[in-house]
Amino acid sequence: MTTLSEALSREGAYKAGDFDVLIVGAGHAGCEAACAVAGLGLSCVLFNLHLDSVANLPCNPSIGGTAKGQLVREIDALGGLMGKMADMCSIQTRMLNRSKGPAVFSPRAQIDRTRYSRKMKEYLEHVENLHIRQAEITELLVDIEDGRSAVCGAITRSKAVYGASAVIVCSGTYMDARIVMGEVIIPSGPDASFPSVGLSESLVCLGIPIRRFKTGTPVRLNARGVDFSKMDRQDGEDDMPPFSFEYEMNRERPIRPQMPCWNLWTTPETREIIEENLHRSPLFGGTIEGTGPRYCPSIEDKFVKFKEKERHQVFVEPMGEDTCELYLQGMSTSMPEDVQVRMVRSLPGLENAHIQRSAYAIEYDCIDPTSLFPSLESRHVSGLFTAGQINGSSGYEEAAAQGLIAGINAARYVEGLAPFVPDRSEAYIGVLIDDLVTKGTGEPYRMMTSRAEYRLFLRQDNADERLTLYGYELGLINGERYQQFLNKSDAIRREIKRLNETYLSPSETLNALVLRLGSTPPSSGVSLADLLRRPQIHYSDLAEVDVACPRPEPAVAFAVEVRIKYEGYLKLEKDRIEKFKALEHKALSQNIPYEKIEGLRIEARQKLSVIRPVSIGQASRISGVSPADIAVLLVYLRSGKGGGHYDG
């Protein structure tokens, strides 16, 4: 452990500046964190190894998708960046799951990778209170007070010493990273960048539990020489609403192109090549120690794990407007380069393809997220926050969401305010963070809609309803944007009222309409809302019989339809949310002597002592803590022995 003065006494060291918050890594987490801190009026310095790879998308060139699209909308509703940036840099947009119901409608955009990085850097350069700096942070600096360490700055490889009241580490997949291609192992960050060396060791010295995770990325190839006629073309949709609520109601959204993607399937030859060369895969040869994710296995994993499957799907996605490079989703691999070439050329249409960048597996250091408070502050070092892949997550959107929360909470920490963390019933962001800090993760954690208990409520269309008031109160949403939100809410309320109060008597036009839509004609007068409750009838269908329709904005019409159609189901969910909140609001003190509570099983004592939940609700979600343990805990707290530990 090094203090600020010890660092300054090193040869060549110099004091480069003092900031409220220092952020390590300008990926998706770091950028959101920096803008949040600066937006809340605190001074902030943001470091990246290379300033031309700010907010890089080193894997798939897309943002959004199921659950991730919802995260982007939530980030935007709280005043974050990712939604606006994605709207500015999309090269194809689609709303996934249109037929599965409005709660799981998931916006997704293919993204021009270099444009995204450039736009983000340009944006950051204009943010007041924010200083961006190309440098490698090699060590964190701490003060020790009452035996507890508090972060106070950091030092760069070039010996510049920065003072800071809080530090956010967003190291992505860079810490002590190495990439693996068959027998070849190279110390390297993603995309042939330098790895970050020294920082991981510094975290170990601070007592933070470090683990090793693994992920991977497929090849990139040149579109010249690709025979697209052998693939299925997939076009975008022009009517996908923007990610950003800012563009939703009254602003011109950026006009962007729609480039096509393609689908294809692996061939028997692909399978043969993989099976022949399995012994050369480091995944099966034991060279890779890191834990990889179940949900995004390499292509060799897929053939090994799902032996009964003859073939696997591959998606071909463009990397940008001013490049011929294509991304081959579904072909992530750590096979040697020579095998990669043969594998790619066994795919239909890619017989003559030229690989421009190889696929690789990457191993990196991350921390055990159960060592964090829900605020994303470390339990070991005051003022130290972490966000993104360092917390064991995977994905740009997951990283951005954590970055935003870490940024908000680092700022609040510096100002001595209580942390802000949305709960599981308020946002996917809440689900993500709670899962990470309460349950931990044994593999890179990906957000999925199935992880949310209250999915009908956590929709992409109402992210503003759920979070924008918070954003406004925190200070990240300005008055104009908040007024826009209030106007939208008001329009939704008025239109629902109108639909409930407008009655139609049976008529030929009405009967013809409902029959055509596959429903039954009403026997007596019906309200427009009643009609909309029928599964077959949608808001746009009502136009024929609804002469006084005020023709609301699409976002308003959508919200109105969901709320009326799903009223009963939403009510059911609301009841469950209330029960959930009751436990969530039973706060637990950080000083409860779990080790000494008689009746708690040993495993529960250990888990509770380590995780130190902030509420009974959180305690009940810790794996290894049984309902019996919760009962014991409740009895203990109520018995008076826990006096003062319990306010619920």
Added chain:
Amino acid sequence: MFPEAPYCACATPPGIGGIAVIRMSGKNAVEVADRVFQVIRASSPEVDSVQAMPGYSAAFGRLTDPKNQSVIDECILSLFRKPHSYTGEDVIEISCHGGTAVRQEILRVLIENGARAAEPGEFTKNAFLSGKIDLSQAESVMDVISAESTLALRAAETHLLGALKKEIRRASERIYEGFAKLEMIIEFPEHEDTTEGAKEVAARLSESTDSLRELARSYTQGRILKEKMNVVLCGVPNSGKSSLLNRLAGYDRAIVTPVAGTTRDTLEVDTSIEGIPVRLMDTAGLRDTMDTVEKIGVSRAFDAITNADLLLWLISPAEDTEDGDLEFFRRAVEPLGDARVGILVSKSDLFPRGDANGFLKRITNQIDQLGLSRKIRFGLSISSETGEGIAEIGARIRSLFDELGYGACRELLITNGRHYDRIHRAVERIEQAVGVINEDQPTEIACSLLRLAMDELGEITGDSVNESLVAEIFSRFCIGK
């Protein structure tokens, strides 16, 4: 958390058995035991007190009242030291001679020497609180405590082994499979791996609820074990109901406990017939009457009939049936399910055999003409005086009980209303989900209903829906970068 005084109670069901077990648990259980128990023979000669006994051991000795040194009983004392005991605390079990007086004397002496009487279910509550048993096991134990008949005990014991959990997990497996498929359709919409039609999934989901439904059905049988089968005796006045009640109640006189008559004219008696706990209800004779009190009695009789598992309609050949009697019969059987009525021609001893049988036949024909024959389960000619047909009634009660459980040999029964409700609600939700899919409503609604269903089942098994679902998705589907 645990009170300082150990708590004690009789662990075996009330009633007369060869041996009764008194259980004492809590911090000072050993000390209290030493005050009243003198070791005569134990695992080794050094053991001369309860304090000296190792855990999981037993000793033979004398239980005396220290007040006057009088010996109450010679018994076996078993010691379970914490945490290796049922409640997780020090537990002492005293096996003494059965008999109310002995049991109550021992409890009295224990209480006078530092123990206190256990609250109802306190052992189980502490076993549950110390994590020794889970909620569904705890509730089973609650059932054991009140189990009055041998059959009820067996059903409760099966629960203790976690059989219910196992059964539910087995049923859940197939539901999760379908649930995960639907989730995959949502989660990875572009993957053709996941394009299996929701309707096929719905069909299989529907099938997979069969075992849950069967489990839920066993509740009727389980409920009877716990709450007793309601057998209502009915008929016109003077048809022999009261004699039959006395006869049936005396069938197993040892464990008959007359319940205070809820009204002056409806008498209830709890008894056990063929090992099945039965609540016999004698009702006021049904007839048109101007007497206010009798009118109330008749209306209460009809109330009792509403809750009947079996209605025994008594009719005596001594009285000639009038149309009015059959009208009462019609009204009485109306609220009952099919095959829930036994026709008993009573007082058969007063008539030549052929007469009673002929009479039964005539009655049956009349009922047939009313179109009510489907309500009839059996017809018997009986005599409470000679005992003719009484054993036969027992056999019929047994067969109805077997049938109510839809499978006489099922070992697993749901005896707990909470479990029944949850399983029942889960099945309902799954059915709703299947309906939603078949009506082409959004998949997400079906999924949200399935989540509610699995939440219900998870409340019994303690499994988390999120973890089960995500594990299922990853194990079954091949999705990747």
